[in-house]
Amino acid sequence: MIYFDNAATSFPKPDIVYDSIMEAMKKYGANPGRSGHRMALEVGRRIFETREIAAELFNIEDPMNLIFTFNCTESLNMGIKGILEEGDHVITTSMEHNSVLRPIKVLEKLGIEVTIVNGDPMGRIDPAHIENSIKRNTKLIVTTHISNLTGTIIPIKSIGEIAREKGIYYLVDGAQSAGVYDIDIQNLGIDMLAFPGHKGLLGPQGTGGLYIGEDVDLKEIGQGGTGSTSHLLEQPDIRPDRYESGTLNGPGIIGLGAGIKYILKKGMDNIRKHEEELTEHFIEGLAKLDKVSLYGPLDTKYQAAVVSINVGDLDSSELSYILDQKYGIEVRPGLHCAPLAHKTIGTFERGTVRFSFGPFNTHEEVELSIVAIREISKEV
Amino acid sequence: MIYFDNAATSFPKPDIVYDSIMEAMKKYGANPGRSGHRMALEVGRRIFETREIAAELFNIEDPMNLIFTFNCTESLNMGIKGILEEGDHVITTSMEHNSVLRPIKVLEKLGIEVTIVNGDPMGRIDPAHIENSIKRNTKLIVTTHISNLTGTIIPIKSIGEIAREKGIYYLVDGAQSAGVYDIDIQNLGIDMLAFPGHKGLLGPQGTGGLYIGEDVDLKEIGQGGTGSTSHLLEQPDIRPDRYESGTLNGPGIIGLGAGIKYILKKGMDNIRKHEEELTEHFIEGLAKLDKVSLYGPLDTKYQAAVVSINVGDLDSSELSYILDQKYGIEVRPGLHCAPLAHKTIGTFERGTVRFSFGPFNTHEEVELSIVAIREISKEV
Numbered sequence: 001m002i003y004f005d006n007a008a009t010s011f012p013k014p015d016i017v018y019d020s021i022m023e024a025m026k027k028y029g030a031n032p033g034r035s036g037h038r039m040a041l042e043v044g045r046r047i048f049e050t051r052e053i054a055a056e057l058f059n060i061e062d063p064m065n066l067i068f069t070f071n072c073t074e075s076l077n078m079g080i081k082g083i084l085e086e087g088d089h090v091i092t093t094s095m096e097h098n099s100v101l102r103p104i105k106v107l108e109k110l111g112i113e114v115t116i117v118n119g120d121p122m123g124r125i126d127p128a129h130i131e132n133s134i135k136r137n138t139k140l141i142v143t144t145h146i147s148n149l150t151g152t153i154i155p156i157k158s159i160g161e162i163a164r165e166k167g168i169y170y171l172v173d174g175a176q177s178a179g180v181y182d183i184d185i186q187n188l189g190i191d192m193l194a195f196p197g198h199k200g201l202l203g204p205q206g207t208g209g210l211y212i213g214e215d216v217d218l219k220e221i222g223q224g225g226t227g228s229t230s231h232l233l234e235q236p237d238i239r240p241d242r243y244e245s246g247t248l249n250g251p252g253i254i255g256l257g258a259g260i261k262y263i264l265k266k267g268m269d270n271i272r273k274h275e276e277e278l279t280e281h282f283i284e285g286l287a288k289l290d291k292v293s294l295y296g297p298l299d300t301k302y303q304a305a306v307v308s309i310n311v312g313d314l315d316s317s318e319l320s321y322i323l324d325q326k327y328g329i330e331v332r333p334g335l336h337c338a339p340l341a342h343k344t345i346g347t348f349e350r351g352t353v354r355f356s357f358g359p360f361n362t363h364e365e366v367e368l369s370i371v372a373i374r375e376i377s378k379e380v
Numbered sequence: 381m382i383y384f385d386n387a388a389t390s391f392p393k394p395d396i397v398y399d400s401i402m403e404a405m406k407k408y409g410a411n412p413g414r415s416g417h418r419m420a421l422e423v424g425r426r427i428f429e430t431r432e433i434a435a436e437l438f439n440i441e442d443p444m445n446l447i448f449t450f451n452c453t454e455s456l457n458m459g460i461k462g463i464l465e466e467g468d469h470v471i472t473t474s475m476e477h478n479s480v481l482r483p484i485k486v487l488e489k490l491g492i493e494v495t496i497v498n499g500d501p502m503g504r505i506d507p508a509h510i511e512n513s514i515k516r517n518t519k520l521i522v523t524t525h526i527s528n529l530t531g532t533i534i535p536i537k538s539i540g541e542i543a544r545e546k547g548i549y550y551l552v553d554g555a556q557s558a559g560v561y562d563i564d565i566q567n568l569g570i571d572m573l574a575f576p577g578h579k580g581l582l583g584p585q586g587t588g589g590l591y592i593g594e595d596v597d598l599k600e601i602g603q604g605g606t607g608s609t610s611h612l613l614e615q616p617d618i619r620p621d622r623y624e625s626g627t628l629n630g631p632g633i634i635g636l637g638a639g640i641k642y643i644l645k646k647g648m649d650n651i652r653k654h655e656e657e658l659t660e661h662f663i664e665g666l667a668k669l670d671k672v673s674l675y676g677p678l679d680t681k682y683q684a685a686v687v688s689i690n691v692g693d694l695d696s697s698e699l700s701y702i703l704d705q706k707y708g709i710e711v712r713p714g715l716h717c718a719p720l721a722h723k724t725i726g727t728f729e730r731g732t733v734r735f736s737f738g739p740f741n742t743h744e745e746v747e748l749s750i751v752a753i754r755e756i757s758k759e760v
Contacts, residue, residue, distance in 0.1 A: 005420070008411035009627065018405060025398055025584065030710070031388035036700055037710035040385070070450035070586070073604035073626025098610065099626060102603035105613045198627060204405065206450070206586035206629025221601065223482035224453035225717030230478065231728070233485045233719065246453025246479060247389065247578060249586025252632070320416055330410070330417035337605030339613065348611070 002329045002365045007148055007176060007306050007356030009198050009205060013259065017202055020258035024251035032250050033227040043250045050257030051240075054201075057260055058193060058211060059184040066211050067240040068253055072175045073099040075194035075210035078243065079171045080104060080142060082218035083192075086111040088139040093125050094118045094340040095147045095154065100173055101340065104142070113137065119344045122297045123152035131162045140169045145183070146176035149341040149352065150296035151279075151306030153181075160189030169216060175199060176304060179263055180272050191216050202263065202359075203256030206249045212239070220245075271359045275305035278357045278366050282307055285370035291377040295345050295352060308345075308352035311373060312380030316351035319376065323353070327372040331355050382709045382745045387528055387556055387686050387736030389578050389585060393639065397582055400638035404631035412630050413607040423630045430637030431620070434581075437640055438573060438591060439564040446591050447620040448633055452555045453479040455574035455590035458623065459551045460484060460522060462598035463572075466491040468519040473505050474498045474720040475527045475534065480553055481720065484522070493517065499724045502677045503532035511542045520549045525563070526556035529721040529732065530676035531659075531686030533561070540569030549596060555579065556684060559643055560652050571596050582643065582739075583636030586629045592619070600625075651739045655685035658737040658746050662687055665750035671757040675725050675732060688725075688732035691753060692760030696731035699756065703733070707752040711735050 003011050024046065030039035032047050048063070055063040069075045080103045084090055090107070092100055094116055101116075108114045115133045119125050130141060141163050143154050156172055163170035171192040174183055178193075179200030185193055190211070197207025212218050220235055224245030229236040236242055263271060279300050286292045291312040297303045311319050316333035323329040334351040335342055342348040355369070383391050404426065410419035412427050428443070435443040449455045460483045464470055470487070472480055474496055481496075488494045495513045499505050510521060521543050523534050536552055543550035551572040554563055558573075559580030565573055570591070577587025592598050600615055604625030609616040616622055643651060659680050666672045671692040677683045691699050700713035714731040715722055722728040735749070 001419070003410070003419070005410060005417065008420075009409065009630075011409045011419070013405065013409070018402060021405075022398060022402060025393065025401075029389065029391045029393070029585075030383070030385060031585075036697060036713060037385065037704040039381070039383070039391070039710055040388075040712075070454070070629070071626040074450070074602060077602040077604065077625075097605055098613070099604035101613050102605075102615050102625075106603055106615070196627065204629075204631060205409075205411075205627055206632045208626075222454060222457040223486055224457065224479035225477055225482075227717065230715035230717050231719045233478070233481050235482050235486075245457075245482075246451040246588075247576065247585055249450070249584075249629070249632070250389075251584060252586045252629070317416060324417040330419055332420075333416060335610035337607065337610050339611045 002369060004329060004331045004355045004357060004361065004369065006358035007199065007354060008332055010200065010202055010358045012360055013202050014262040016258045016262055017204065017255045021204060021251045021255040024254040029251065031247055046254050046257070047248060047250060050253050053257055053260050054209060057264070059186050060211055062214065064239045065214060066209055067243040068248055069208040069210055070206060071208040072173070072194050072196035075208050076100055076173060077103050078210055078218070078221050079192040079194055081107065081221060083140055083169060083216070084112050087137060089113040089115065089135050089137045090140045090142065091115045091117060091130055091133045091138060092142045094344045095123050095125060095152065096144055096338065096340065097148055097173065097175065098337040100142055100144070116340065121345055123147045123150035123341060123345055124297065125154050127155055127158040127162060130159055134166055134168065138168050140171060142171045142173065144173040144175065145181065146304045146306070147341055148176050148306065149308055149336050149338045149354070150345060151304040152296050153302050153304060157188050164189040176306060180268065180275060180304065182268065185211055197252065197256040201256060202259030204252045207252040207256045274359060275357050276300040278361055278363065279303065279305045279307060281363055281366045282355060282370065285366070286373060289374055289377050291380060292373060295347065305357040307355045309355070310347070310350065310352055311377050314380055316353045319353045322376055323372060329369050329372060382749060384709060384711045384735045384737060384741065384749065386738035387579065387734065388712055390580065390582055390738045392740055393582050394642040396638045396642055397584065397635045401584060401631045401635040404634040409631065411627055426634050426637070427628060427630060430633050433637055433640050434589060437644070439566050440591055442594065444619045445594060446589055447623040448628055449588040449590055450586060451588040452553070452574050452576035455588050456480055456553060457483050458590055458598070458601050459572040459574055461487065461601060463520055463549060463596065464492050467517060469493040469495065469515050469517045470520045470522065471495045471497060471510055471513045471518060472522045474724045475503050475505060475532065476524055476718065476720065477528055477553065477555065478717040480522055480524070496720065501725055503527045503530035503721060503725055504677065505534050507535055507538040507542060510539055514546055514548065518548050520551060522551045522553065524553040524555065525561065526684045526686070527721055528556050528686065529688055529716050529718045529734070530725060531684040532676050533682050533684060537568050544569040556686060560648065560655060560684065562648065565591055577632065577636040581636060582639030584632045587632040587636045654739060655737050656680040658741055658743065659683065659685045659687060661743055661746045662735060662750065666753060669754055669757050671760060672753060675727065685737040687735045689735065690727070690730065690732055691757050694760055696733045699733045702756055703752060709749050709752060
């Protein structure tokens with residue numbers, strides 16, 4: 001079995017991730033921050049370790065500004081809805097995932113003005129188009145770092161500079177980049193960063209995070225028990241408690257910490273280099289095939305390890321079904337929850353088949369899939 | 381080490397829970413419902429199995445009306461905020477956890493009328509007080525099933541009958557009861573049931589659920605990718621997709637399914653009977669001690685395996701610290717995120733130390749803690 005669906009969930013995880021989760025569940029599977037006994041303190045301490053190491057990864061000064069969530073979608077909902085109010089204007093792009101577009105569409109009905117900047121046919125976003133869309137009431141810019149459809153790298157540094165200059169909040173969706181591409185929130189001028197735990201960071205599902213800049217006064221979406229100021233019926237306004245109601249996913253967060261440690265030890269640059277080489281190998285192999293359509297910049301300077309393709313007139317579901325059943329290659333067909341991105345690159349009607357590589361994929365696997373696609377392309 | 385903090389998170393879990401989670405992560409750790417390949421289908425199928433078995437446990441006809449969440453707090457936020465609008469009236473009780481009270485307090489500021497019915501000094505709620513609080517604009521009644529402070533069992537059947545008769549929605553917080561006490565949503569007249577995965581259901585942290593009655597038109601709190609109707613920028617209105625945005629906690633949900641299977645195999649009645657016997661043993665042992673204050677009905681017909689105590693004038697934190705350090709007994713001190721419940725029973729100033737028993741606790745452990753408390757009580 002060849003797993004090329006890392007953009008959905010990375011698989012496998014480093015052994016240390018599995019082991020840390022089991023150790024957490026079996027040795028200190030208590031409720032963090034809810035009691036003062038040894039097991040509760042131990043799990044609380046280890047969650048804080050993950051907070052610290054994640055903060056280090058993103059160059060966040062105060063780990064308390066990094067909060068843990070259920071998934072990146074929750075982080076994005078929090079970041080978008082906690083800041084925008086009636087009469088505000090938000091700018092986003094056509095390359096976004098539905099986790100950005102759907103919350104924004106809900107806000108549009110509540111009186112928030114929305115501008116969606118279009119990408120070019122390779123999925124690229126021109127920062128000038130964002131700058132030109134700024135109005136007097138623009139409060140927030142939201143963009144992805146890397147398109148989950150085409151792998152296109154969005155120039156978040158340039159966009160961050162524009163946002164900073166104009167005093168507009170900038171929320172980055174790191175769903176496809178966290179753990180693989182450098183995200184230095186200070187250097188990049190990012191006010192909020194949403195990220196999943198179960199993709200590039202190599203943690204388990206059920207984990208995610210949101211960095212919230214010190215000066216971002218974000219309303220919380222949910223309230224509940226925080227283990228702090230328990231005598232009050234009002235949500236505490238200290239961080240991270242304000243944004244972390246109810247029991248956290250202790251073992252999951254500890255597993256996420258192990259994933260980040262693995263990345264730092266291995267070197268994020270080395271992981272990215274490996275993924276870039278796999279991507280180049282794959283693109284070069286397919287570029288020679290007549291009936292194969294490739295999307296995106298097709299250059300790893302501008303494209304991450306996410307490659308969308310089509311073969312002949314084959315429906316994307318059919319192609320992925322053949323790859324799975326005949327070749328044991330696991331990829332993802334369809335619209336990838338990014339309808340406007342498909343409109344942008346012209347594949348809205350048929351979708352694409354997406355190959356996405358991870359740190360444990362090999363050149364042999366890439367070669368086998370090139371051979372498989374060659375065979376399939378001859379038959380269509 | 382004696383773990384008596386099961387009301388916070390149950391510990392340990394049955395071996396099958398640990399094993400199922402690891403198997404899910406290692407053998408089919410893909411993204412459910414996002415792709416069509418074998419691993420994705422397998423994890424999707426197993427998540428559906430948990431949906432079915434949880435539906436069976438609560439006598440829910442259509443498993444699609446049971447949605448998975450991050451934790452019980454998220455479920456409660458969804459159930460409360462998705463139904464109440466400006467001008468509506470909601471009734472709740474003083475025995476609630478902050479996961480109910482804090483969201484309601486936020487809504488109160490937005491023009492929702494709130495009535496909080498007080499419990500008696502044993503934490504009991506009289507259904508007549510709820511009935512008498514009903515107004516023409518009452519839309520929702522929210523109560524816990526079992527107090528997390530005193531273990532008091534709330535008469536949800538009587539309250540459900542009142543709600544049904546008056547055409548008012550009834551949301552039950554099953555945080556302390558799911559997996560131990562029978563919750564038949566049809567028989568009990570429950571419109572929504574919020575529950576955690578990591579307490580009585582013996583699943584891992586990072587899991588929870590909300591049952592939403594067929595005729596409850598609940599607005600969703602979050603939007604995002606659902607793997608369905610991906611061509612639309614609007615959240616789909618099919619269930620469970622409408623309420624499950626972003627990647628679910630696949631291995632966690634599969635572990636939760638294993639926990640429920642364990643309970644069904646062991647027999648929920650047997651588990652409850654065991655916990656009742658431990659509770660009786662503990663209460664009887666402590667009732668003989670002069671300086672020990674016990675709270676709640678102190679009768680397992682009306683009280684679950686949650687017992688709050690104080691010893692002499694000892695601060696609750698100090699008592700739990702001694703129990704932990706000197707005797708290795710892990711309990712929880714303080715306010716337990718239930719400030720009004722403490723006001724109700726008269727312990728708001730000092731808090732209580734809470735003992736909460738689970739299926740793996742033994743009479744020997746209970747006896748050892750009675751001996752420990754006797755020793756401590758002689759020294760204060």
